[in-house]
Amino acid sequence: MSRRNLSIALTGSGGSGVMTTGNMLLEAAAEAGWYGFMGRSAGPQIRGGEAAALIRVSSQPIESPDDNFDLVLAIDPGSMGRFVAEIPLRTDSLIISDSEGGRRSSSLPDTPAQLLDLPMKKLAKTVKGGRPNMIALGAIAKVIGLAEASIYSILENMLKSKGPDALKASWACVQAGFAAAQDLPTLKGPPITTGSSRERWSFTGNEAAGLGAVRGGIRFVAAYPITPATEVLEWLAGSLPKVGGVLVQAEDELASINQIIGASFGGKPALTATSGPGLALMTESIGLAVCSEVPVVVLDVMRCGPSTGIATKSEQSDLSIALNGLHGDAPHLVLAPTSVTDCVLTTQWAVHLAETLQTAAIVLSDQSLGQTRAIVNRPADIAFMAKRLVPEQFDEVYNRYAVGVTGVSPMSVPGQAGGQYTADGLEHTVAGAPSSLPGDHLAQLEKRERKITAFEYGQHWAELEGRGSTAVITWGSTTGPVREALMRLRETGEHVRLIAMRLLAPERPEEMAAALDGVEQLLVVEQSHSKQFYRYLRAAYDLPADTRVFNRPGPLPFRPYEIIEQLAEWSAQS
Amino acid sequence: MTAPSACALIQPKEYKSGVKPVWCPGCGDFGVLGSITKALSGLQIRPENAAIISGIGCSSRMPTYLSTYGFHGVHGRALALATGLKVARPDLTVIATGGDGDGFSIGGNHFMHTCRRNPDMTYIVMDNQVYGMTKGQASPTTEPNWEKGKLTPGGTGINPFQPLVIALASGANFIARCSSADSNGTARVIMEAIRHPGFSLVQILSPCVTFRPEQREWKNMLIPAPVVATSDPAQAARRLLTDEGLFTGILYVGNRPAYQPTLEASIDDVAKLDEEFQL
Ligand SMILES: Cc1ncc(C[n+]2csc(CCOP(=O)(O)OP(=O)(O)O)c2C)c(N)n1
Ligand code: SF4
Numbered sequence: 001m002s003r004r005n006l007s008i009a010l011t012g013s014g015g016s017g018v019m020t021t022g023n024m025l026l027e028a029a030a031e032a033g034w035y036g037f038m039g040r041s042a043g044p045q046i047r048g049g050e051a052a053a054l055i056r057v058s059s060q061p062i063e064s065p066d067d068n069f070d071l072v073l074a075i076d077p078g079s080m081g082r083f084v085a086e087i088p089l090r091t092d093s094l095i096i097s098d099s100e101g102g103r104r105s106s107s108l109p110d111t112p113a114q115l116l117d118l119p120m121k122k123l124a125k126t127v128k129g130g131r132p133n134m135i136a137l138g139a140i141a142k143v144i145g146l147a148e149a150s151i152y153s154i155l156e157n158m159l160k161s162k163g164p165d166a167l168k169a170s171w172a173c174v175q176a177g178f179a180a181a182q183d184l185p186t187l188k189g190p191p192i193t194t195g196s197s198r199e200r201w202s203f204t205g206n207e208a209a210g211l212g213a214v215r216g217g218i219r220f221v222a223a224y225p226i227t228p229a230t231e232v233l234e235w236l237a238g239s240l241p242k243v244g245g246v247l248v249q250a251e252d253e254l255a256s257i258n259q260i261i262g263a264s265f266g267g268k269p270a271l272t273a274t275s276g277p278g279l280a281l282m283t284e285s286i287g288l289a290v291c292s293e294v295p296v297v298v299l300d301v302m303r304c305g306p307s308t309g310i311a312t313k314s315e316q317s318d319l320s321i322a323l324n325g326l327h328g329d330a331p332h333l334v335l336a337p338t339s340v341t342d343c344v345l346t347t348q349w350a351v352h353l354a355e356t357l358q359t360a361a362i363v364l365s366d367q368s369l370g371q372t373r374a375i376v377n378r379p380a381d382i383a384f385m386a387k388r389l390v391p392e393q394f395d396e397v398y399n400r401y402a403v404g405v406t407g408v409s410p411m412s413v414p415g416q417a418g419g420q421y422t423a424d425g426l427e428h429t430v431a432g433a434p435s436s437l438p439g440d441h442l443a444q445l446e447k448r449e450r451k452i453t454a455f456e457y458g459q460h461w462a463e464l465e466g467r468g469s470t471a472v473i474t475w476g477s478t479t480g481p482v483r484e485a486l487m488r489l490r491e492t493g494e495h496v497r498l499i500a501m502r503l504l505a506p507e508r509p510e511e512m513a514a515a516l517d518g519v520e521q522l523l524v525v526e527q528s529h530s531k532q533f534y535r536y537l538r539a540a541y542d543l544p545a546d547t548r549v550f551n552r553p554g555p556l557p558f559r560p561y562e563i564i565e566q567l568a569e570w571s572a573q574s
Numbered sequence: 575m576t577a578p579s580a581c582a583l584i585q586p587k588e589y590k591s592g593v594k595p596v597w598c599p600g601c602g603d604f605g606v607l608g609s610i611t612k613a614l615s616g617l618q619i620r621p622e623n624a625a626i627i628s629g630i631g632c633s634s635r636m637p638t639y640l641s642t643y644g645f646h647g648v649h650g651r652a653l654a655l656a657t658g659l660k661v662a663r664p665d666l667t668v669i670a671t672g673g674d675g676d677g678f679s680i681g682g683n684h685f686m687h688t689c690r691r692n693p694d695m696t697y698i699v700m701d702n703q704v705y706g707m708t709k710g711q712a713s714p715t716t717e718p719n720w721e722k723g724k725l726t727p728g729g730t731g732i733n734p735f736q737p738l739v740i741a742l743a744s745g746a747n748f749i750a751r752c753s754s755a756d757s758n759g760t761a762r763v764i765m766e767a768i769r770h771p772g773f774s775l776v777q778i779l780s781p782c783v784t785f786r787p788e789q790r791e792w793k794n795m796l797i798p799a800p801v802v803a804t805s806d807p808a809q810a811a812r813r814l815l816t817d818e819g820l821f822t823g824i825l826y827v828g829n830r831p832a833y834q835p836t837l838e839a840s841i842d843d844v845a846k847l848d849e850e851f852q853l
Contacts, residue, residue, distance in 0.1 A: 030853050201851040211851070215844060220662045239847055244839030248661060251687035255654035258647065262627065262658030265645055266666065270658070288648050375853070414643040414659075414666055417622040422591075422637045422644035433593050434638060434646075 002188040005058040006144055007066040009087045010136065012075035014048040017133035020158075021075075022053025023373065024137055027154045028146050029057040030202055030375045033193030036062065037340065037374035041086055041555075042312050050079045052086065057144075059190035061377055063339045063480035067561040069093055070187050071143065073136050075120060076101045077108045085556060089113040094185065096139060098122075101132065116184055123176045129169035130176075138177025145188040148178045199378050205369035206231035208343035208379070209299055210239065213271050215344070216351030217386030218297065219245035220270040222259035224252050224278060227311045228367040229301035232273040253278040257285040257298070264294050265423055267413040269355055269386040273299040276318050277308065279362070283325045286360045290330040290448065292423040293401070293411065295354040295361075295388065299347065302366040304554045314367035315554030316476050316527040322362045323505055323536060331449045333361035334505035338463055338479035340374040345382055346502055349460060352384035357452050358411055364504075368477045368557060394418030399430040403443055407451030453506045461503040464515050466490065470567065471497035471516065474525040475504065475533060478558050482525050485563035496567065507540040521574075522547040523566060529553035546574075584618055586611035591641045596632070602754035602780030602789075603633050603700050609754075609778075610640065610669070610698070612761035617667075617768060624667040627656040629681060631673035631707045633700035633780065650680030653688040653697065660693045664834050667768060668695040675705045678714040678735050685737075689744035689773055694832035696767040696774045699737065700754070702782035702789065710785035722785070737777055738814045742807060742826060747772030749810070749826040754780035755793035756822070763824060772832040779819075799823040 008025070012018040019040060026038045036057035043049035056066055068088040074080040074097040080087070089095070093113035098120040108115065118139055120132035141151050151174050159167045203211070210232050213221075221240060223233050237247040245268075250256040253274055260270035274282065279300045289296045302318045304310035322334045333353055337346035347363055354361040391398070391410035400421040402409045412419025421432040427444060429435045463479070466486060474482045479500040486496050499515050516522070522544045526533035534549040550566045552558075589611035597603050614624060624642040628634035630649035637644025643666075647655050656670040677685050677699050688697070704723075705711040712723040714735035721729050738749050748770040752760040760778060767774035779796060781789035799821035804810050810826035841847075 198852040200853045201848075202853055203851045207851070211847060214847060220658065222658060241836070242839065242841045242847065243844055244837050246661060246835045246837060248657070248835070250654070251683055254651055255657075255684055255687070258651040258654035259658030259661075261647070262645070262655035262660075263662035264658075265655075266625075266659045266663035268662040270662070284648055285651060292645070292647075378848075378852075414625050414663060415622055417620070420621055420641055420643050422626075422646055424638070424646045425648055426646060434596075434635075 002145070002191055004060065004190055005056060005062065005066060006071070006187060006189045007056045007069040008140065008144070009055070009069050009072045009083070010053040010075070011050065011072065011079040011083055012133065013050040013079040016075045016079070017131060018051050018053050018075060021133040021137050022055055024151070024154050024158060025055060025140060026202070026373060026375065027158070028141065028151055030200065031150050031154065032146055034058060034190055035060060035375050037372050039065070039368060039372045041083060043082060044312065050082045052083045054086070057189055064484040064560055065481065065557050067559045071140070072096070072113070073140055074108065075132050075136055081109045084109050088559070094187065096184065098132065118180060118184070120177070123180055124173055127169055127172040127176065129165060130173045131170070134170045134173030135177035135180070138174035139181040139184070141174070142178045142181035143184055143187055145186060148175065200375060201378050202373060202375050203340070204231060204371060204373045205337070205340040205343040205365055206301065206371065207235045208340055209273070209337070209347045209363070209365055209370070210235040212344040212347030213297065213351060214239060214243060214245070216348035216384055217269045217355070218271045218351055219243065220260060220263035220268040221245070221247040221272060222250045222256045222263070223247070223272045223274065224250050224256050226275045226278050228303055228371050229273045229275050229299065231370065232299060232301065253281040254285065257282040257296070260296050261285065261289050261294050264296050265414070269295065269351060271297040271299060271351070273301065275301050275303050276305045279318060279321060280325070283321070284327070286332065286362070287326045287328060287330045288425040289360040290326065290332050291425045293358040293448065294423060295358050297347070297350050297354050297361045297363060299363045299365060301370040302364060310555060312367065313555030314477065314527070314557070316366060316478065317529070317532060317553070318364060319504070319528065319532040319536065322364055329445055331452050331506060332359050333357070333452065334364065335361060335503055336364040336476040336501070337369060338476065338500045338502060340369055340372055341376045341379050343369060344379040348382060348384050351386050355386040355388045356408070357455060358388070358408060359448070359452060364476060366477050391416070391419060397431065400432045401428060401430045401444060401447070403430060403447045406454065407447045457503055457508065461501070461508050461511055462515060463498065463500040463502065465498040466495055468495035468497055469518055470521040470523070471499055471519040472523045472525055472563065473499040473501070473537065475501040478525050478527055481558040481560050482563055485560040488560060489564060489567070504536070509541065512541045516544065519544055520546060521570065523570070524549040524551070525558060525563060526551045527554050527558065584615055584620065586615040589614045589621060589641050591639055593638050595639055596635060598784045600783040601632065602702065602782070603636070605754035605757050606698065606700055606760070606778050606780055607636065607639055608757050609760035609764055610636070612758065613764035613768065614642070616761060616765045619667050623665070624669065625659055627659065627668065627670045628652045629672045629676040631676045631705070633671065633673040633706070634676055636671040650676055651684065652676065653681060653684040656695055657688060657691065657693050660695050661835060664694070669768070670695060670697045672699060673706065674699060674701040674703060674715045674737070675713045678737055682714070686740065686744045689741050689746040689775070691833045692745055692747055692772045692830055694771050694834065696764065696776060698764065698776045698778060700780035701737070701777050702780055702786060704782050704785050706782045706785060736814070738775070738825065739811065741775045742810055742814060745830065746775045747828040747830050747832070748774035748824070750776045750824045751822050752776060752778045753792060753796040753822055754778050759822070766824060770827065772828065772830055796820055796822050799825060803827045805829060
């Protein structure tokens with residue numbers, strides 16, 4: 001019997017190549033016509049620590065981890081222990097491991113699942129240059145019903161740079177693994193459909209955000225490396241020059257943010273990417289962008305905080321600093337992608353909004369979106385482009401900060417004669433001259449607020465699905481599990497609404513009131529220990545009296561069944 | 575703002591915005607403002623093609639007083655902002671201005687790294703060896719036994735920062751020292767600094783008459799360097815370490831190429847980036 005979904009974890013320690021194996025497996029799944037994704041979990045070691053590739057494949061597009069894993073392949077048995085909490089199992093889950101694979105005293109943790117032995121290390125030794133991870137790849141292919149030959153083209157492609165010997169050795173190992181798995185039970189994956197198509201894509205959330213940025217018009221990026229945002233920068237460093245843009249590796253985040261403000265002042269749409277510690281350093285200057293009305297986009301790929309926290313793992317705990325971390329009254333935009341694919345749209349929209357509204361936009365992605373590679377349907381082309389209001393001609397006096405009706409005033413570009421002004425973080429007059437007069441302060445505060453609150457954001461402010469008097473409200477990466485939970489309920493005839501917010505600031509009271517119309521029970525789902533999202537909702541919106549919150553810190557992801565359980569418990573009580 | 579007509583020479587006064595400076599009467603920064611307008615006029619750089627970028631401090635108010643494009647940013651980050659602008663818009667003449675606190679204390683990291691990176695811009699530091707704007711605390715260039723700083727009543731007891739030596743060691747491509755009192759001489763040095771490719775540092779000793787009134791004497795103490803500029807970093811280092819900070823003029827002229835990534839696109843359609851993601 002084949003399954004609609006399969007979840008597979010690969011674990012290994014010290015250079016055992018689990019990520020490579022996982023990527024190959026995902027490629028093979030893509031070839032088979034499946035959708036899926038691979039998340040990564042790693043310890044703090046720079047190289048050689050235990051690592052886990054967490055894969056799910058499906059016949060349908062998917063965004064959420066499943067409730068538990070069907071198959072674990074522990075290349076060396078000791079490597080699995082670190083991940084027990086991250087790899088929930090059932091009694092009928094399979095663990096394939098190598099009782100002779102690890103170092104002394106390394107053994108599998110206690111588990112309810114079925115244990116199967118596969119001598120990967122021994123088999124690898126029978127092949128010159130052979131490696132256990134390639135034995136594992138062959139074995140998994142057999143167990144989940146992928147054709148042996150389909151792995152060959154993937155190996156050929158991915159090992160191109162390593163030469164014919166490496167390909168030969170890996171292929172021999174895959175065949176040996178495939179043969180050795182003949183006697184293992186099978187867990188047949190979704191039906192295979194051949195013929196790959198350009199309509200399906202493979203990318204990580206970090207690459208997707210980079211693509212969204214460039215599509216939106218970003219041509220200047222300055223940044224300082226930080227986990228888990230670095231891959232955004234790596235992709236942009238390679239891609240920006242192709243479109244006439246540039247990435248500068250800055251000396252620190254204070255430089256990154258100020259460099260992008262400078263570039264944007266010069267007329268080039270500009271972005272930086274960072275994580276919590278970097279965002280904290282940037283806040284003073286994000287306020288400068290707000291006050292001087294220079295558009296910038298700051299992408300924060302969140303990780304567990306506070307402080308250095310858990311640098312390699314996901315959490316939704318930068319929401320408060322993104323919303324409230326700027327000193328003074330500094331209205332700005334905060335957005336969040338709801339899936340790996342949505343990193344394209346949300347980042348692109350953020351560029352469009354920042355440029356249109358001449359303000360700072362903070363985009364909150366996270367490690368679980370950014371570092372997950374997904375096989376998805378081609379993201380839709382959207383028309384959001386950087387489009388700044390630039391004056392065409394100048395009167396005798398050019399008032400850069402003229403208050404106007406919309407609050408958005410034409411912004412000249414250096415080089416335009418007659419458009420000279422001084423952009424200023426000091427409060428200023430309409431002409432841009434420093435001012436400490438109460439009237440100027442009030443007028444400019446109102447201008448900067450009005451331009452972003454009065455703007456028509458349209459349908460993209462949130463993803464709204466389903467009907468019913470119960471709703472779940474969430475944001476960012478937790479949208480995936482919530483959406484899957486509600487889909488499962490729908491299949492059983494139970495209807496619960498989804499509200500997944502994409503635009504977190506400015507507040508959208510009217511849209512929210514409409515979304516909540518008729519909702520009697522509201523469940524807030526978020527991955528933060530201090531309930532940052534819940535507190536924000538309480539402060540910003542009128543919520544139903546019966547509102548509950550289901551929260552926990554990172555790094556453990558939410559799983560769909562947990563959300564179903566919360567809702568069931570609640571309805572049992574009432 | 576009226577644009578100067580295309581044929582007539584642009585006079586120094588046309589580079590002034592007309593906004594009245596907040597500076598104390600007698601502040602050295604007035605002289606620097608004059609020198610900048612003379613240099614821009616000397617090079618006939620049209621006001622719309624120049625951008626003056628600063629941080630925070632009395633000296634950092636400079637952009638507001640000029641009729642060019644300007645950016646008065648946050649404390650210490652002028653060089654980073656200016657670098658972003660110059661990389662994005664290599665066609666502009668970019669000049670960063672500010673004080674010793676802004677540039678060497680809170681902005682010290684950017685100072686070093688901008689020297690290293692060597693973008694084609696000029697950095698004018700009005701060094702008064704004090705924090706003027708916050709009313710008279712010691713700065714990185716204050717001498718160790720200056721006892722009038724309220725936060726360091728017994729003197730700082732620490733060695734002053736040596737900006738020109740650090741600039742040289744970090745890779746600045748042009749290093750000069752001037753006196754705000756010598757308006758024309760300083761204007762000439764600024765012109766050279768703007769013309770020279772790469773990162774040019776012009777330290778202008780500019781008295782804070784309010785918190786360091788003794789600095790009025792600088793005009794009698796500063797003397798033109800008795801030697802011509804060298805392009806030998808070792809020789810420059812020796813001179814800078816032994817001149818007690820009182821020699822003015824262009825002291826070092828290097829020949830490193832300026833930092834400027836190309837901005838030429840190699841594909842004609844952004845949609846081509848999609849290809850790498852298609853299965
Ligand atoms: C982040 C931050 N810290 C402190 C200040 C306060 N502050 C304003 S100007 C200044 C020092 C200015 O000294 P300097 O750069 O030497 O310029 P001067 O006023 O002497 O021309 C300080 C500490 C600030 N504006 N921002
Ligand atoms: S306090 Fe000093 S530096 Fe500031 S304006 Fe007055 S004299 Fe000039």
